[in-house]
């Protein structure tokens with residue numbers, strides 16, 4: 159196999175289709191920032207972005223940078239790849255983490271730099287920005303203090 163053959167075999171990750179509400183999240187990720195929608199009237203964070211604040215019904219909502227710190231709320235092990243991009247990544251951990259800024263501010267993510275045996279519910283997590291492909295940065299989480307895994 160030549161270098162050209164290997165390059166041709168790279169599978170592109172599935173891409174999001176941002177809309178007006180979710181575009182700030184993806185633009186922030188491209189700059190390695192986690193931007194979560196926040197209500198300017200009552201201060202609550204809202205995720206996934208909505209047109210109206212569910213706490214006060216305000217419509218003055220804007221992205222706000224958060225710390226990227228969270229606790230592990232729930233997780234599952236994915237053993238089957240549902241997209242070719244993930245074939246060489248299974249098994250991997252999908253998780254819901256609770257962002258530190260607000261109770262029940264949940265964020266759905268994939269975990270990295272850890273194994274199922276090394277994690278437990280409630281543990282401290284931090285965001286990691288994975289530049290998955292040109293123009294696509296994914297927000298993953300890992301246990302605080304976990305050593306970054308070297309890229310293959």
Ligand SMILES: [Zn+2]
Nearest residue numbers: 197200211214
């Ligand atoms: Zn509000």
